[in-house]
Amino acid sequence: MEVRIDRPAKARTGVVGLDDVMAGGLSEGHVFLLEGNPGTGKTTIALSFLLEGEERGERGLYITLSETKGELRDGAASHGWVIPDNIDIFELVPPESLLDADAQQSLLYSSDLELGETTKMIFEAIERVQPSRIVLDSLSEIRLLAQSSLRYRRQILALKHYFARRGATVLLLDDLTSDTLDKTVHSVVHGVVRLEELAPNYGAERRRLRVTKYRGQAFRGGYHDFTIKTGGVEVFPRLVAAEHRTGFFGQKLTSGIGELDALLGGGIERGSSALVLGPAGSGKSLFALQFVAAAIKRGETAAMFIFDEELGLLFNRVQAMGFDLKAMQDAGKLHIEQVDAAEVSPGEFAHRVRDRVAEADATSVVIDSLNGYQAAMPEENALILHIHELLQFLNRQGATTFLTVAQHGLVGEMKSPVDLTYLADTVILLRYFEAVGRMRRAVSIIKKRTGSHEDTIREYGIGRNGLTLGQPLEGFQGVLRGTPTYVGEPRPLLKQTGAE
Template sequence: MTATSAPASGKANFGIAGLDDITAGGLSEGHLFLLEGTPGTGKTTVAMQFLLAGEQRGELGLYITLSETENELRNGAASHGWDLGPLIKIFELVPPESLLNSEQAQTLLYSSDLELVEATQAIFAEVERLKPKRVVLDSLSEIRLLAQSSLRYRRQILALKHYFARNGATVILLDDLTSEASDKTVHSVAHGVLRLEQITPEYGGDRRRLKVAKYRAQHFRSGFHDFTIATGGVEVFPRLISAEHKTTFSRSPLSSGSGELDSLLGGGLETGSSALIIGPAGTGKSTIGFQYIDAAVARGEKAVAFIFDEELGLLEERLAAMGINARAMMDSGLLHIETVDAAELSPGEFSHRVRLAVDRLGAKIVMIDSLNGYQAAMPQENALILHIHELLQYLNRQGATTILTVAQHGLVGDMKSPVDVTYLADTVIVLRYFEALGKVRRAVSVIKKRTSAHEETIREFWMGKGGLVVGQPLTAFQGVLRGVPTFVGEEAQIGAGANLTL
């Protein structure tokens, strides 16, 4: 079961850290709540964790089931590694055998009238016998079918609400929305409503999210929050709100270990700022990012890199060829590299992983390589920009330096980015291929830097066994960023290579 903090006073906690955070500690004790969602969204799992959390506090829990059998519920709990102890009771409510016997068919009363009355009486009798502190009723669809009319259904729910209120139990009603999904009867009666949703993208695994639709007299985190179901239960990732995570720190420039690159950036990247490195594939975006990580680890600082587009073994070999020993940095505990599968990871879970890297690992440099892969995890570009905005604001306020990479479409000439986030980053570094003297070369330039002045020059750079090397400003060429420059220097510079290292 997911660990959670100490439960708030007067609250029945879920035992799910993220969900308890969203609901400000859990459910108000002694009230009735609705947990709704289509089959497969995780209602039963959340309800079981709710009862298990009560068991840890010494509270008796009762699971009343009208749809699943007790064996099915216990097998489901066992699949998560849960042992339902003596404080969790399961009451399997089945129709009386007399109502299933054709010889006992009623002629003056509908059988549904008797079934609803007997079912209600059986529920009340079991509650009176056990006096549970937490109750789960699964599911409302069965009661709705027995009631047959909206008026009778509403009266039945009100009767349940008042009965449980007198007994002081905290109740969760489950609704699988399989019949009359538009019926909002319970919404108006319940003290709070929690909705679970399941989304199937065109490619990749299912995505799950939840929202608190209603919670009387209680502040809660509004909006949708991603969650997953794995062995061990539900894990919820509350929506990141950067304004809630303010810290104080002193800004100072961070060196990359390359004097020329630092000069180009006006002394280096500042702590608590974000840098965006954009350019076509293969220009060295990841290399520049790891240049800063290598320098940070050498200073004894911790760093984390989230890699969307490259296999870890190949990355290690490529960096080793340039003198950067990523394996040694990881073995020292100062570098954590996490490969990310965009098809299986929701944006909320990714933000949660980044937060853990900063809060628990104490990472001072965070690299996301690349936003192209991050975009693949997002349904819409607008949502991507909002996620990145909150994430960058959070990292900046924690004093972490963030390095983002974006691969642009094309190799030379007109470059286009799949998503424009240049206005969000504090620093924008542009990399380009260009042709000169019969060779394809690389150029680097700083287009924007909020935190300090920077060079306005364009420099050639290359990568070799000694690592990243940044040359002198390309003063003899014009149009380098377009990919096909023209020579504007003196004739004497041609023989000298026109400030190009041959």
């Protein structure tokens, strides 16, 4: 006999990404903890939680021990919000008698009176308002009044049992200013969300959150990037590629250049990834753009995310080679976006890529370059994991991904800032080499998972007509090292078609 377990209804927080991380929101009728240092966005999320309830016809109560009504309303106004009458703000201040030294009891500690009076006023406010959603800001004040861990725990348990009898969904805020090691509330509440703020050596601060506990409920684990912008908090749930899979028709995508397609064994398979490696100025972006232009010519859409080059310069540079990116953009066939690595987190970037693939049905995605993407990452290991999930997601959506990596050096031994060759399905290697007193360029395919390819090396040129590839360099040895030796019959190299 199948046993059916009825899950409690969810109270949405008003932050879409956070609801996604918590599998729908907060379980109704339970107490949750939202903790983080000052400035991490606790109050903003709390206000979103109450405003979401107000839209659903639920009465809300914000009990504040640390901020004034005016400060809360000003904070809401900064996001374009107006706190409606259906949300009560109860500003809890000590009774006048507790502030008057002459009127204080001398036989009792003032903290004993303050804690009791504080709890009594909280209960009275709840009885008066009869709210469905409650925010208590902040626990640090109660912890200071309790003075001991035992009294603090008893007070939190008393609040929890009182809230449980009321059936309200409660969000407790803790700014971690009194005792960061005290985990008393963690064991009492139904769930815990922790907010963090990181300060990199350069660039804007980074914020992330993690659900550390949620009783009887699966949730999306790990860290999730988020930002605070005008309009509230936006959370970018960590990408899990296994959750996204669609069917698509496999086919080879051509570049429009016969010699390049021949080198690739007929083209690049849809839903695969291609990594273009090479030194600065070798034409990595142009190789990726060649496939984008061919896809748009077939009637498909594409997306390009540019880290390293200003878009105006890119538009002018490639237009001289026959690629009118502005016309593609105006026709709605190309989404091109400049990404500031110092201002965007990896989670937000992955979210942008996902949205573009989902909304515009982009079948070709270019990330130019991973060097810029790496600058947005605190550690190289995290970069590899982020790229792995992003590539897996794009592949399962049937999108073909082109990534570029600038290697250190110009000729001879080359080094990459990060090795992603094992992740990519196809690896295109670009090289400079010197021959007959001139610097020339060579391209080869060093890896292709999805089929056969030429094992030759072809010279290529960049001119007014874009890319031009020549015949295989059969008479040379050491081209990829940059110092070739001619060992074959005399044969002319690729004729130069013009300056870059």
